Amino acid sequence: MAKLEVTHLNKTYSPKIVPVKDLSLAVEDGEFLTLLGPSGCGKSTTLRLIAGLEQPTRGEVLIGSKNVTHRSAGDRNIAMVFQSYALYPHMTVFENIASGLKLRKTPVGEIQQRVAEASRVLDLDGLMQRKPSKLSGGQRQRVALGRALVRKPDVFLLDEPLSNLDALLREQVRAELKQLFQSQNTPVVYVTHDQTEAMTLSTKVAVLYKGDLQQLDSPQRIYSHPANQFVAGFIGSPQMNLLTLPCENSHALLGEARVPLPQVTEPQPAGQIVLGIRPEHLQVGKQPDCTAVRGQVFLIENLGMSDLVSMHVQNSELTLRALIANTTLKAGDELVLSLPPQQLHWFDIETRSRIPVQPETVAH
Amino acid sequence: MSNALRTIRGREHLTGWLLLLPALMLLALVFAYPILRAFWLSLFIENLGTNLEPVFTGLGNYVRMVGDGRFWQSLWITTIFTVIAVTIELVLGMAIALVLNESFRGRGLARTIAILPWALPTALIALSWQWIFNGEFGVWNDILLRLGILQEPINWLGEPGLALASTIAADIWKTTSFVAILLLAGLQSISEDLYEAHAIDGATPWQSFRQITLPMVMPQILIAVLFRFAQSFGIFDLVQVMTGGGPAGSTEVVSVYIYATVMRYLDFGYGAALVVITFLILVAVVAIAAFLLSKAQNRTEGV
Amino acid sequence: MAPSTPVVTKPSPTQEGVNWKPVLLGITVFLVAIFSLAPILWQLLTSIKTNADISRIPNVYFPREFTLEHYIQLFDRRPFLRYVLNSAFVAIVSTLLCLGLGSPAAYALARLRLKGEQLILGLVLIVTLFPYILLFLGLLEIVQILGLGNNYLALIIPYTAINLPLTILVMRSFFQQLPRDLEDAAKVDGYNTVQMLWQIVLPTTIPALVTTGILAFIFAWNEFIFALTFMTRETMKTIPVAAAQIGGATLFEIPYGPIAAATVLGTLPLVLLVLFFQRKIVQGLTAGAVKG
Numbered sequence: 001m002a003k004l005e006v007t008h009l010n011k012t013y014s015p016k017i018v019p020v021k022d023l024s025l026a027v028e029d030g031e032f033l034t035l036l037g038p039s040g041c042g043k044s045t046t047l048r049l050i051a052g053l054e055q056p057t058r059g060e061v062l063i064g065s066k067n068v069t070h071r072s073a074g075d076r077n078i079a080m081v082f083q084s085y086a087l088y089p090h091m092t093v094f095e096n097i098a099s100g101l102k103l104r105k106t107p108v109g110e111i112q113q114r115v116a117e118a119s120r121v122l123d124l125d126g127l128m129q130r131k132p133s134k135l136s137g138g139q140r141q142r143v144a145l146g147r148a149l150v151r152k153p154d155v156f157l158l159d160e161p162l163s164n165l166d167a168l169l170r171e172q173v174r175a176e177l178k179q180l181f182q183s184q185n186t187p188v189v190y191v192t193h194d195q196t197e198a199m200t201l202s203t204k205v206a207v208l209y210k211g212d213l214q215q216l217d218s219p220q221r222i223y224s225h226p227a228n229q230f231v232a233g234f235i236g237s238p239q240m241n242l243l244t245l246p247c248e249n250s251h252a253l254l255g256e257a258r259v260p261l262p263q264v265t266e267p268q269p270a271g272q273i274v275l276g277i278r279p280e281h282l283q284v285g286k287q288p289d290c291t292a293v294r295g296q297v298f299l300i301e302n303l304g305m306s307d308l309v310s311m312h313v314q315n316s317e318l319t320l321r322a323l324i325a326n327t328t329l330k331a332g333d334e335l336v337l338s339l340p341p342q343q344l345h346w347f348d349i350e351t352r353s354r355i356p357v358q359p360e361t362v363a364h
Numbered sequence: 365m366s367n368a369l370r371t372i373r374g375r376e377h378l379t380g381w382l383l384l385l386p387a388l389m390l391l392a393l394v395f396a397y398p399i400l401r402a403f404w405l406s407l408f409i410e411n412l413g414t415n416l417e418p419v420f421t422g423l424g425n426y427v428r429m430v431g432d433g434r435f436w437q438s439l440w441i442t443t444i445f446t447v448i449a450v451t452i453e454l455v456l457g458m459a460i461a462l463v464l465n466e467s468f469r470g471r472g473l474a475r476t477i478a479i480l481p482w483a484l485p486t487a488l489i490a491l492s493w494q495w496i497f498n499g500e501f502g503v504w505n506d507i508l509l510r511l512g513i514l515q516e517p518i519n520w521l522g523e524p525g526l527a528l529a530s531t532i533a534a535d536i537w538k539t540t541s542f543v544a545i546l547l548l549a550g551l552q553s554i555s556e557d558l559y560e561a562h563a564i565d566g567a568t569p570w571q572s573f574r575q576i577t578l579p580m581v582m583p584q585i586l587i588a589v590l591f592r593f594a595q596s597f598g599i600f601d602l603v604q605v606m607t608g609g610g611p612a613g614s615t616e617v618v619s620v621y622i623y624a625t626v627m628r629y630l631d632f633g634y635g636a637a638l639v640v641i642t643f644l645i646l647v648a649v650v651a652i653a654a655f656l657l658s659k660a661q662n663r664t665e666g667v
Numbered sequence: 668m669a670p671s672t673p674v675v676t677k678p679s680p681t682q683e684g685v686n687w688k689p690v691l692l693g694i695t696v697f698l699v700a701i702f703s704l705a706p707i708l709w710q711l712l713t714s715i716k717t718n719a720d721i722s723r724i725p726n727v728y729f730p731r732e733f734t735l736e737h738y739i740q741l742f743d744r745r746p747f748l749r750y751v752l753n754s755a756f757v758a759i760v761s762t763l764l765c766l767g768l769g770s771p772a773a774y775a776l777a778r779l780r781l782k783g784e785q786l787i788l789g790l791v792l793i794v795t796l797f798p799y800i801l802l803f804l805g806l807l808e809i810v811q812i813l814g815l816g817n818n819y820l821a822l823i824i825p826y827t828a829i830n831l832p833l834t835i836l837v838m839r840s841f842f843q844q845l846p847r848d849l850e851d852a853a854k855v856d857g858y859n860t861v862q863m864l865w866q867i868v869l870p871t872t873i874p875a876l877v878t879t880g881i882l883a884f885i886f887a888w889n890e891f892i893f894a895l896t897f898m899t900r901e902t903m904k905t906i907p908v909a910a911a912q913i914g915g916a917t918l919f920e921i922p923y924g925p926i927a928a929a930t931v932l933g934t935l936p937l938v939l940l941v942l943f944f945q946r947k948i949v950q951g952l953t954a955g956a957v958k959g
């Protein structure tokens with residue numbers, strides 16, 4: 001019932017600072033949308049525009065198809081979790097969680113009951129009479145979540161809620177968050193610059209860069225079909241190999257190797273093209289149906305599960321990085337890597353956007 | 365109205381002004397109105413000669429001021445008072461701030477003691493110094509006699525030059541701590557590294573003071589000068605209680621003269637003109653000081 | 668063989684430096700303390716000396732007998748308790764009013780991004796430099812027109828106003844240091860600006876309110892010229908004025924003892940404030956003067 005929609009949203013602080021340029025999105029009930037992007041790309045600003053903490057320069061915000069653009073944050077029936085948790089330091093945990101309900105004149109009995117329920121879900125029993133200063137980081141985080149949950153809002157907004165937790169706790173809370181919001185049939189907008197969070201939690205990911213929406217898709221598709229070179233480079237770790245290659249007769253030249261170009265209708269005007277391949281998709285040795293590239297290893301980084309091997313491509317300035325499990329390679333060794341055609345991504349050298357690959361090359 | 369309330373910003377704006385309004389109105393009543401009123405009143409003669417009825421005189425009060433020797437003398441005394449007091453307070457305040465910036469046991473207590481003079485009522489402090497400088501039983505005479513510096517007791521507050529010096533001394537005692545507090549804040553913001561780097565370069569403490577400390581606390585120095593200038597130029601309580609402007613008008617600063625003009629001679633129009641001129645002098649000097657301050661701030665930010 | 672250089676034992680700089688610095692520091696700290704305390708202590712001593720000792724030449728520094736007669740005299744012959752209560756009442760009420768009016772204004776200037784904010788701040792800063800002598804004439808008129816002479820309001824209103832600039836500057840600098848998220852969370856929770864100010868912002872800035880309140884109290888307690896001008900009835904006078912007028916009351920013998928006792932009583936509350944709140948006072952003064 002309470003679908004969230006933003007249309008042509010723009011926020012201009014000054015002619016030079018335009019953190020949100022022209023953003024349109026829709027989040028349905030039960031959908032979990034993540035705003036993902038590097039620092040300063042306008043994620044928080046977008047969230048604050050949705051919340052009503054900032055007023056958009058242009059564009060509209062609709063909640064449950066009601067236009068709330070000019071309503072104050074308190075009248076939008078949204079709940080928000082902040083990176084710093086923003087718990088009221090002079091109130092107990094109970095008062096913190098109940099404050100929004102009290103302001104809305106909710107009957108005392110119902111407040112008690114809702115807080116008790118949130119407390120059970122979040123395992124806050126026993127902390128209710130403490131002040132926030134007497135809580136651990138993880139507990140504070142859960143109180144902040146509780147404050148949002150009891151409100152039964154039309155939309156949940158979360159701004160990097162995990163970034164102040166240590167790595168171990170973060171993973172655990174991430175899993176809890178996923179379960180929690182799966183049981184809430186409410187739109188969720190989640191801001192993070194951590195792609196693992198985005199990938200694991202979301203049903204949809206919006207990648208933002210410099211105030212523009214780069215891609216809005218499911219996490220799988222963002223990974224497998226990045227819409228442009230920025231998304232390709234931003235998503236995935238270690239980063240995708242992105243190589244600018246000269247073209248010749250429907251082939252791109254990678255050192256001595258010739259990679260067949262996708263069957264695009266137009267030839268590449270500049271005679272160059274960008275080829276992308278993820279390090280985890282490169283295969284060792286000559287594989288059937290693959291282009292093979294020869295080179296010399298110059299760096300090996302141990303990532304635990306596997307090694308990240310960097311190699312100078314023979315007869316070119318280019319380097320390739322490949323993820324290889326239990327390798328005995330060392331710097332200076334010769335290496336042959338194969339590029340599986342179905343794992344190749346092609347980008348226009350000028351527009352930097354993805355060049356769609358014909359279905360027949362994908363099918364295998 | 366409804367337009368302003370339609371947007372979030374509009375409502376925020378309106379609330380902002382509503383929050384601000386009571387304070388601004390009170391400030392207008394107590395600060396702006398009296399000053400503006402003085403401008404208006406200064407165009408009238410309103411004294412016992414006119415049965416306290418205002419009679420328009422245009423700039424007559426200002427013409428009278430030009431030939432008013434007592435006014436010029438009070439201005440001169442105020443200037444001397446201000447220049448000497450502020451200069452000494454600055455030097456002494458800097459010395460105290462430097463001492464209090466060192467780390468030693470009991471520093472908190474020392475700071476407490478050092479700010480005490482600032483916090484005490486000026487009128488009561490004036491009584492204390494009046495007693496100290498008492499010509500008959502004063503402790504200052506007693507100390508100087510015991511030390512053999514004086515052979516005869518002196519009536520400090522009874523001799524024109526000495527009375528002024530005595531009031532200046534009392535003012536220095538009272539307000540040096542204020543200067544010291546401000547300068548101490550400046551000193552605390554200077555990183556220890558700067559001095560160490562400088563000392564490694566072979567600088568003496570005096571060179572460090574000249575080349576690091578002084579430039580770094582220049583903003584605080586200027587702020588202190590600004591505040592102290594304004595306070596000292598309008599000094600009233602201390603002088604009024606200690607000497608009442610005497611003997612023979614030798615300590616009659618501008619404020620004391622204005623107060624006497626209004627409250628003793630009931631010469632309201634002329635008193636207003638005196639207020640106006642004092643205000644204008646103050647504004648001019650403050651403007652110059654503020655200009656220097658902003659320049660100094662730019663300079664330290666550039667470092 | 669290298670030419671033999673005469674072995675001169677230079678006094679090593681460290682030997683002297685290590686010994687002298689703490690000693691010098693100790694002496695200067697002692698001097699600063701003496702400088703700051705001596706006049707007050709002398710007044711205290713005078714207030715408990717007998718009249719005979721007070722007027723003895725050479726001065727008596729260590730009297731044999733002490734007396735409270737000067738204090739008793741203060742309360743016997745004058746409504747001294749009344750002076751104290753007047754001062755306390757006027758100072759406390761004006762301080763509370765000042766916080767009540769000044770904090771919302773400071774909040775508006777810190778957070779609500781009003782047009783003309785810089786101009787208002789500039790004016791507020793300039794106003795702190797006005798000597799009260801420039802104001803008393805205009806205020807006297809207002810007091811006369813409204814018939815407020817010998818009324819507490821005649822002091823409460825100006826005292827509130829003269830402390831407003833400092834309150835606004837200090838509180839604003841504290842508000843600006845508050846984490847923004849807290850207020851945003853409150854907005855999302857449904858607090859409007861005024862509720863947020865009273866229920867979230869001010870409770871979290873109580874230390875700042877205390878700091879500002881102490882400064883405002885000190886200024887109000889110490890004020891002289893308005894109290895001198897607007898309060899002429901004996902029962903309405905505040906301590907500084909009443910004490911200053913003790914000497915003028917008799918033509919014959921100046922009552923040094925009672926004057927000293929009055930000074931001690933009038934300064935005592937402030938001495939206590941400074942003792943307990945030295946840090947806060949320093950913090951407030953520097954925030955008000957420097958950050959603005």
Ligand SMILES: Nc1ncnc2c1ncn2[C@@H]1O[C@H](COP(=O)(O)OP(=O)(O)OP(=O)(O)O)[C@@H](O)[C@H]1O
Nearest residue numbers: 013017019037038039040041042043044045046193
């Ligand atoms: N009130 C403001 N006035 C002017 N510029 C602002 C304001 N708020 C944010 N900005 C600017 O807008 C840009 C986007 O900020 P935003 O907080 O949305 O980034 P973000 O994507 O959340 O980054 P991060 O991951 O670091 O939190 C930044 O360049 C920031 O400096």
Ligand SMILES: [Mg+2]
Nearest residue numbers: 043044045159
């Ligand atoms: Mg952010």
